[in-house]
Amino acid sequence: MNAVTTGIVAGAAGTTMLNAVTYLDMAIRGRPASTVPDKTVESVASALGIAIPGRGDALAARRSAFGALGGIAVGVGFGVAASLIHRAGTRLTPTAGTIGIGLAAMAATDIPIALRGISDPRQWTTQDWLSDVVPHLVYGATVTTVLRQQDEATGHRREPGAERSSTVRSAAIGVASGLRSSTGIAAALLSGAPGSAHRARLLGATVIVGGELVADKHPNVPSRLAPPALAGRVVAGGWGAAALARRDPADTASALIIGTVGALAGSYGGAWWRQWAGRRMPDWQAALAEDAVALTMAAAALRPPARSLSVSAST
Structure with a gap:
């Protein structure tokens, strides 16, 4: 047809x-x-x-x-x-x-x-x-x-395992971006091919993530659900997921969709967590727990897929 x-x-x-x-x-x-x-x-x-x-x-x-x-x-x-x-x-x-x-x-x-x-x-x-x-x-x-x-x-071949792996990574970096938008930006910076600029990208990612981790603890930080802040998190989630898809490689459009939706879920989920946990513990403790989840998910998403590791080992 x-x-x-x-x-x-x-x-x-x-x-x-x-x-x-x-x-x-x-x-x-x-x-x-x-x-x-x-x-x-x-x-x-x-x-x-x-x-x-x-x-x-x-x-x-x-x-x-x-x-x-x-x-x-x-x-x-x-x-x-x-x-x-x-x-x-x-x-x-x-x-x-x-x-x-x-x-x-x-x-x-x-x-x-x-x-x-x-x-x-x-x-x-x-x-x-x-x-x-x-x-x-x-x-x-x-x-x-x-x-x-x-x-x-029509005989088009797929790799179901690779699709599932890309979906999980895209969702992980999307949710992480909803919790801490800098993780999506860091993923985009660190997904590039290793080269002379890798150290500069690593330094930039470290500064961006570290800056947000500190700023998030300030009592006057605006709500992540305010339109400008929410838009930034959504863009970061989609950007980070698409960058990882280009690295692996995987379908960029699929990664963009999942990363964007994941960022929305992470933003609302993180806001709910802080509100719920804030009634049961000091806010800084809830924030640190959120930091840990965001960094863990981002680290998991940044890890290259198994096939990329095997190719690197063989070379």
């Missing part, structure tokens, strides 16, 4: 699974269907100056139908886009594909409804977020599975 046909199949399969998980959630929890698709159709039709025919139940039925058709179109469209990107050479790992494709599809629906005032994600409950995130992750996993199966049919 060509890329477009494969994408249509992948998108249709992903949309089917997304709908199945959504309806299963409705059946288990006894919750009603979301009215967001209907309101989106009404909002778009109003903006375009199009009147949906009918009144009462007939009008409601048409809005619901158009909302469902719109969801199918978005799902299939994202499948085609993912297939074209995949065919161009960006072959995401299962984890990166699940997260990247799933969250991209979710953003494509959530951002427009927020901008149009249909719903405000900032006011959603944890249950609301789970009802949105889980089906979209299932969508991403399904699309990724179809694309990878097509690779196998």
Whole structure:
């Protein structure tokens, strides 16, 4: 199959699974269907100056139908886009594909409804977020599975062990960057090939990490969840993971996705830890424990994969 046909199949399969998980959630929890698709159709039709025919139940039925058709179109469209990107050479790992494709599809629906005032994600409950995130992750996993199966049919070879190793390293440096953003920057500096500049990079990484470890203990340090600080941690996590992927080598796009999401998880997890631990011990002790976790994860991520070590030994 060509890329477009494969994408249509992948998108249709992903949309089917997304709908199945959504309806299963409705059946288990006894919750009603979301009215967001209907309101989106009404909002778009109003903006375009199009009147949906009918009144009462007939009008409601048409809005619901158009909302469902719109969801199918978005799902299939994202499948085609993912297939074209995949065919161009960006072959995401299962984890990166699940997260990247799933969250991209979710953003494509959530951002427009927020901008149009249909719903405000900032006011959603944890249950609301789970009802949105889980089906979209299932969508991403399904699309990724179809694309990878097509690779196998065409004889494209992979190294599952290397993919898993890269995923773990990317997640580790991402979470470490969420705890201490300097670890991601250090990973980017130290992932370069050894040479005359290695000592300078090592010194720079040491100064950057050491400076943050000291500054973090200051009582007036701003919250890591403030937009500028959070953005810096996310960039550091993605940058560090991508740099390690280029070193190994592994798929850079997959590493970037996992490192970025890992940095978000580390940022919120670290903030939660400091708040929780701060009620039970002095803050500096909680900070030192966080330092230890961040440095350990960064050191594990920086360690070259086994295949690189074996190659070095043979030379």
